[in-house]
Amino acid sequence: MTHPLDREIVRLAFPAFLALVAEPVFLLSDAAIVGHLGTPELAGLGIAAVVLQTVVGLCVFLAYGTTSSVARHLGAGDLRGALAQGVDGLWLAVLIGAVATVLGLLLTDPLVGAFGAGAEVTEHAATYLRIAVLGITPLLVMLAATGVLRGLQDTRTPLVVAVAGTVLNVLLNLLLVYGVPVDVMAFDGLGIAGSALGSVLAQLASAAALATVVVRGARREGSPLSPDRAGITAAARAAVALVIRTLTLRGALLVTTYAVVLAARSGPDGLGGDDSVSVATHQLAFTIWTFQAFALDAIAIAAQALTGRQLGAGDVDATRAVTKRMILWGIWGGVVLGVLTLVTAPFVGALFTGDQSVRDLLVPVLVVVAIGQPLSGLVFVLDGVLIGAGDGTYLAKAGLVMFAVYAPVVLAVAALVGGLVWVWIVFTVVLMGSRAILLVRRERGDAWLVTGIRSVA
Template identity: 50%
Template sequence: MPTPLSAAPFRHAHDREIFRLAVPTFFALVAEPLFLLTDSAVVGTLGTAALGGLGVAGQILTTLAAVCIFLAYGTTAAVARTYGAGDIAGGVRHGVDALWLAALIGGAAVLAGWPLAPWLVDTLGASPDVAPHALLYLRISLLSTPALLIVMAGTGVLRGLQDATTPLVVAVASYLGNAALCITMVLGLGMGIAGSAWATVIAQSAGALVYVVVAGRAARRHRISLAPSLAGLRSAASAGFALFLRTVSLRIVALVTTAVAARLGDDEIAAHQVAFQMWSLLVFAMDAIAIAGQSIIGRYLGAGDVPGTRAATRRMVEWGVLVGLAFTVLVFAALPWAPAPFTSDPRVAGLIMSVLVVVALMQPLSGVVMVLDGILMGAGDQRYLAWASLWTMLVFLPCALLVLWATPDGSNFGLVGLWLAFTVWIAARGVTLATRARGGAWLVVGATRP
C-alpha cells in the first residue's frame, strides 16, 4: 500500500509513477493521430472532396469509438481499484467480461451503422461532391468496429494492471501497419479512399487478435474462465453508462463543430479536418497524463490512501499545465509549414494556419481539463462527469450556431469563430472539473466504488 510521504520526496515519487505510466501511454496515444494525419495526407492527394469525405466519415467513426470509450476508461478505473486492493484475479475477470461486451457492442454497431450510413453522412452536411467519398469510407471502416472496441477493452485491462508498455507495442505496430497499408492501397494499387478504409480494417483486426491472446493467457494464469459472465457483463455495462452519457455530450460537440464547418463550405471542412486531427494529436498527448491518472488514482483509492490521492492529483495538474505551455510554443513554431503536407490550395492552407493559432493558445487550459477529467474518471466519479459534460455542451451549442448564423458566404472568419466557440466549451469544462476536484465528494476509497 502506498504510504504518505513528506511533501518534497512525495512529489518526486509521483513523478516516477506518472512517467512510468504516462510515457508509454503518450507514445501509444500520439501514434493514433499521427497515423490518422498520415491517412489525411495520403487521401489529400486524391483532392479536396476526398479529404473532406475522410473528415466527415472520420467524425462519425470517432464518435462511435468515443461513446464506447468506457470500455477502456471504465475498465482501467475498475481494474486499478482491484489491483490496489490486491485482487488481481478479480481485475482479470472484469477484463474478460469487458472484452465480451466490446465484441457484442461492436457487432451491433456494424449491423445498425451500415443502413444508417447515408443518413449519417447527410446529417453532417456533406456536399454532393464530398458525400460519396464519405459514404464509401464509412461503410468499409465500420467492419473494423468490433476489433476496435476489443482493443479498447484490452487496453483498459492492462493499464488498470499498471502495464502501459504492452498497449504501446500493440498501438505502434497497428498504426505502422495501417500507414503502410494505406500508402500501398491508395497510392500503389490505386484503390482510392477505399484503400485507406481497408487498411484500417486489417490493422485493427490484427491489434484485437493480440489482446484476445494476452487476455486468454492472463485468464489461464489466474484460473479465470474465458466464458462470459452475465453478472459481469451487466456490471461492466452499468458502470459504463454514465461514461457513455459523458462521451455522448463530448461527441455532440465534435459532431456539431464538424457539421457547422461542412456548412461553411468545402474549403472549411477540409481545413477543419486537418486542424481537428492536429488538435487531437496534442490532446491525445496530454491524455497520457490523464490516463496515467486513471491508473494511479484508482490504485491509491483502492488502497485507501487519500493523502496520496491528493498529492498525485496536484502533481498531475502541474504537469498538465507545463505540457500545455510546451505545445503552445510547438504549434507556433510549426505554423508556417503546417498546411504543406495536406493541401496545395492556398485558401485551405490559410484557413488551417488561422485555426492553428486558436489551437495553440488553448493548449495550457486543455492540459488542465484533460488531466482533471482523467483523475475524476480514475476515482469512479462518472456520474458527476456525465452531468458536467451535459451542461458544458449546452454552453457550447448556441455559440456554434451563432457562428453559422452570423457568417456571410465566402467569409474567411467563420471557421476561426467556430474554433473560438470550441475554446469557450473547453473553458466551461475547466470550471466544472476544477470545482469538483477542490472538494472531497469524489474521494471514495475501497476495492469497489458504491
C-alpha cells in the first residue's frame, strides 16, 4: 500500500467485507438449525426467507442513501447536520418497517401459498413468516444505522454488532428451537417458530445497539431526535431512484435464472438432457459469484463514504483522485479473485456436491466467472462512487437501459444456442459490460460532481 489513500480504503473496506459476510452466516446458521428438524421445516424456512430477503433487499437504499447524505455533511464540517440526516433515516426505516410488518401479517398466507408448495411445507413457512415479519422494522433500522455509521467513516462498529448479532442468533435459535432438557430448567423447544423468534430477538438487539450509537452521537452534537417531516420526506423521495436501480438488478438476476432453465432444455451442455445438472451448477456458480461480490462490494462501500465526504467538502480534484484510486482497487481486486477462481475451479465443486456431472460443468462456468471478475470490480466500484455522489437518478435510468438490453439477449441465446456456459458468457459480457459502459460514460463527465451539502438525488 504505497498510495496515501490505500490505508483509508482498507480501514473502511475490510470491516465492511466482514460485516457483509456475517449476513449469509446468519442465514446459514438458521438453515443448519432448522434443517435438523426435518426437510419440510427446512423447505418452509426457505420459502419464508425468500419473502423476507426480497422486502429487506428492496430497502437497501436506507443504507446507501444515508451513507451518501451523511458523508456529504461530514465533509462539509457539519457533524450536527450529518447526524440529523442519520436520525431522519432511522425514522424513515421505522415508518417503512411498520407498514411492511402490517402488510406481512395480513398477507402471510397468500404470500407463502403463492409458491405452490405442499400443505406441510406451506404451514411451516406461514408459521415462520408470521413471527419473522416482526423483525422487519429492526432489520430496516439496522440498514439505516449502518448507513449513518458508514457515512461517518465508521465501518468497524457495524462489524462488531453484526458478529455479536450472529452469535446471539445461533444461541437463541438453539435454545428456542430445541429447548432445554435439564430437569431444573426444562423447556420444550418451539420448533421452527423458535427459530423465527430467536432471529427476531437477535435482530432487535442488533438494531438497538446500532441505533443507540447514532442517537448518542446526535445528542452529543445537539442534533434533533424527533421526526423531521421535511427531512424524512426528502429521504423517501430520493429513495425512489435507488429502489428502481435495485429492482432492475434483481430483475436481471431473475431473468438469468429463467434463462438457465430455458438453456438447459435447449442444449444442456451435452450432459444427457438433465435440466437439474445445469440448474444445480448455476446455483453453485452463483453462490461463489455472490461471495466474491461481497469483497468487491466492500470496496464500493468505501467508495460511497469517501466520495460523499470529498464532494461535501467541495473538493472535486480530491474526488477525482479518490475515484481513480478506487477504480484501480476494484479492477485489481477482480484480478485477484479471478486468479483464485481459476486455480480452484477444478477442485471447488467437490466441496458442494458428489455429482460428477455438476463438477464437470462447473469448471467452464467458473472460468467465465474468473475472466469477468476485473470487469465486475470496475462496475461495483463505479456504482459505489455514483451512489456516494447521490447520483441515484442516473443509476435508475442506467439500470432500466441495462435490463432492456440484457433480458432479450440472454433469453434469445438461451433459447437458440442453449447451454449454461453461454448464459454465463452473456451475463458477463452483456449485463456487466453494459453496466460498465454506462457507468464509465457517466464517471468521465462532470454532471455527477455536485459539491456541497445536498439531498441524495
